[in-house]
Amino acid sequence: MTVVDAPEPASARARSPMQVFTRRVLRSKVNLACLVFLGLVVVCAVFAPLLAPFDPNLQHLDSRYLPPFSGPYVFGTDDLGRDVLSRALLASRVSVVAPLISVGVALTLGVSFGLAAGYVGGWVDSVLSRLADAVNAIPALVLALAVIAVLGPGLVNAMLAVGLASAPRLFRVVRGATLAVREETYIEAATVVGCSSLRTVAVHVLPNVRSPLLVQTSLLMSFALLAEASLSFLGLGIQPPEPSWGAMLRTAFEQQFLGPWLVVVPGLLIMCTVLSFNLLGDGIRDAIGRERGTR
Amino acid sequence: MVTIVGRRIVAIVPVLLIVSFLTFSLTYLVPGDAASIAAGDNASAEQIELVRRQLGLDRPFLAQYASWLWHVVQGGLGTSLLSSRSVLTSLTEALPVTLSLTLLAMLFAIAAGLLLGIVAGLRPGSALDRIATTVASLGISMPSFWLALILVNVVALQLGLAPVAGYTSIAEGGLTGWFQHLLLPAVALGTITAAELTRQTRAGVVDVSEQDYIRTAVAKGLPTRLVVVKHTLKNAAIPVVTVLGLQFGGLVGGAIVIERIFGLPGLGTLAIDSVLNQDFPVVQGLVLMITLFVLLVSLLVDTSYLYFNPKVRQS
Numbered sequence A: 001m002t003v004v005d006a007p008e009p010a011s012a013r014a015r016s017p018m019q020v021f022t023r024r025v026l027r028s029k030v031n032l033a034c035l036v037f038l039g040l041v042v043v044c045a046v047f048a049p050l051l052a053p054f055d056p057n058l059q060h061l062d063s064r065y066l067p068p069f070s071g072p073y074v075f076g077t078d079d080l081g082r083d084v085l086s087r088a089l090l091a092s093r094v095s096v097v098a099p100l101i102s103v104g105v106a107l108t109l110g111v112s113f114g115l116a117a118g119y120v121g122g123w124v125d126s127v128l129s130r131l132a133d134a135v136n137a138i139p140a141l142v143l144a145l146a147v148i149a150v151l152g153p154g155l156v157n158a159m160l161a162v163g164l165a166s167a168p169r170l171f172r173v174v175r176g177a178t179l180a181v182r183e184e185t186y187i188e189a190a191t192v193v194g195c196s197s198l199r200t201v202a203v204h205v206l207p208n209v210r211s212p213l214l215v216q217t218s219l220l221m222s223f224a225l226l227a228e229a230s231l232s233f234l235g236l237g238i239q240p241p242e243p244s245w246g247a248m249l250r251t252a253f254e255q256q257f258l259g260p261w262l263v264v265v266p267g268l269l270i271m272c273t274v275l276s277f278n279l280l281g282d283g284i285r286d287a288i289g290r291e292r293g294t295r
Numbered sequence B: 001m002v003t004i005v006g007r008r009i010v011a012i013v014p015v016l017l018i019v020s021f022l023t024f025s026l027t028y029l030v031p032g033d034a035a036s037i038a039a040g041d042n043a044s045a046e047q048i049e050l051v052r053r054q055l056g057l058d059r060p061f062l063a064q065y066a067s068w069l070w071h072v073v074q075g076g077l078g079t080s081l082l083s084s085r086s087v088l089t090s091l092t093e094a095l096p097v098t099l100s101l102t103l104l105a106m107l108f109a110i111a112a113g114l115l116l117g118i119v120a121g122l123r124p125g126s127a128l129d130r131i132a133t134t135v136a137s138l139g140i141s142m143p144s145f146w147l148a149l150i151l152v153n154v155v156a157l158q159l160g161l162a163p164v165a166g167y168t169s170i171a172e173g174g175l176t177g178w179f180q181h182l183l184l185p186a187v188a189l190g191t192i193t194a195a196e197l198t199r200q201t202r203a204g205v206v207d208v209s210e211q212d213y214i215r216t217a218v219a220k221g222l223p224t225r226l227v228v229v230k231h232t233l234k235n236a237a238i239p240v241v242t243v244l245g246l247q248f249g250g251l252v253g254g255a256i257v258i259e260r261i262f263g264l265p266g267l268g269t270l271a272i273d274s275v276l277n278q279d280f281p282v283v284q285g286l287v288l289m290i291t292l293f294v295l296l297v298s299l300l301v302d303t304s305y306l307y308f309n310p311k312v313r314q315s
Helices: A017-027 A029-046 A084-120 A122-137 A140-151 A155-182 A185-193 A197-233 A245-254 A260-294 B002-029 B034-039 B045-054 B061-073 B087-122 B127-141 B144-158 B170-209 B212-219 B224-262 B267-276 B280-308 B310-314
Strands: none
Touching (some): A084 A197, A084 A260, A122 B002, A140 A155, A140 A197, A155 A197, A185 A197, A260 B127, A260 B144, B034 B045, B087 B127, B087 B267, B087 B280, B144 B170, B144 B224, B170 B224, B212 B224, B224 B267, B224 B280
16 A cells, blocks of 8 residues: 655645545544554564563473463463463464465455456456456355365465465456546546556546445455364464464364363454454455545 | 256356366476476486476466366366375275265254244244354354364263364264264264354344234234244255355365364365465366366255245246
């Protein structure tokens, strides 16, 4: 996303659309709370080694299966006596990076092909749309499994697959928005003035696609996080001993007789993060709606 | 009406063709050599070559695709590299389990989602509405396998109200045994869909309730029950059915994880085993079969529009 680079005049009236948009999004307390929570997750991810009271992979074999609030282990310990809090903190790194990989792949494929299909039209549009339909017909997790069968288990492979599977959704949004503005007068004007197709698309079409794209990106982040958790839970994502919230739930599943409380913390963290991305997506959509309404 | 449905069926064909091509290409992206995997660990170079010729792996790519597709259309999905069993047999054995699970999950989602959505939508802003909306928001964000773990822990292990894991078919355990084993998995799997349906139903009911024809129906003295069922719900149903169709793919994906937790011998368990062992004929068969089901469900959804929306019938 581009940041407004031109310095704004000091007068309160002349605000860029971006500033108006940001102001609308931040006016809602729910959006603000979501942003604060997601900010906290990012801070935990960046400073995990400093915040963690123990080495996340260090095994305290004399203090295994400790319930929460036992001495120095605030969230207890797992089957190998590793501190759950420290592991949850380190795992937040995976939760920040893994969805970004998927969203990056989905944005690259979805936006470029979507713009091409919508702007060029004709057979390019038909071919790309059929391809998107086909990929979209395969459930995302099933496609991810197929790609992992080829490339082998691992976090990056899993997230690439999830990104590929989510690209058609972005493709449709971008293609639709591009089709909607293609016949506008200002696009024609840009062509008449001699803008190259690439410049027309980048400078005049893309900004119109930005808002719906932002909503989809937020929803995609939550989807990718859930997919990462599912795949790591199945042992196809991140590999032990590295922690992710999904992988911690796998441990909890294997040890459900001895440490039933192990299921609580990672699950709650996944739920709150996913909830924040979902609510933020809804909030941005509402803000855009109001933006349209006032024009 | 027949032409609309017919056109839809014809539109599925190219999509299935592309999916089949993508699935077939999968084997070509593998770093390992399919012939040496099939020949086993201790095979000599000649044996591998023999297997390669037997499997037809020495022919050009498109020729292989064409003959593979020809077999697939006739129901021949090949044999598993691992167990040497027919892929179709493995799939048809696992299919009833996954179908039972997704179907029950869907029924739970429809019952819970419609109920919560209608209750919330008829009185927007009420305490009940706020509770239903909050529950729905939480439900959408909850990983289904986390809910499954909690349910196993509380309902099965602590309270002993349901079996912890396993599957019995209707033939073996009767309807009750089948239902008991699938109840927890279906609730865990269906919750996300239930939450999504709650939101859609609520939005639809709120939207439709403000329309003039509802006011007319109330004004002419129709009983509330009749207004809600015949006028409000039928018109609010279109987005709800759409969401249900869109959610089906997600349900199948979620079933893979849920089956693992409850030890159900369905398509998901088959998928994980074949993915971990690079058993490509099975992976290909799974992708094709699941995609076919997803497309059939979307066809069903499109057809149901004809019932709910008379405008579609005429166009």
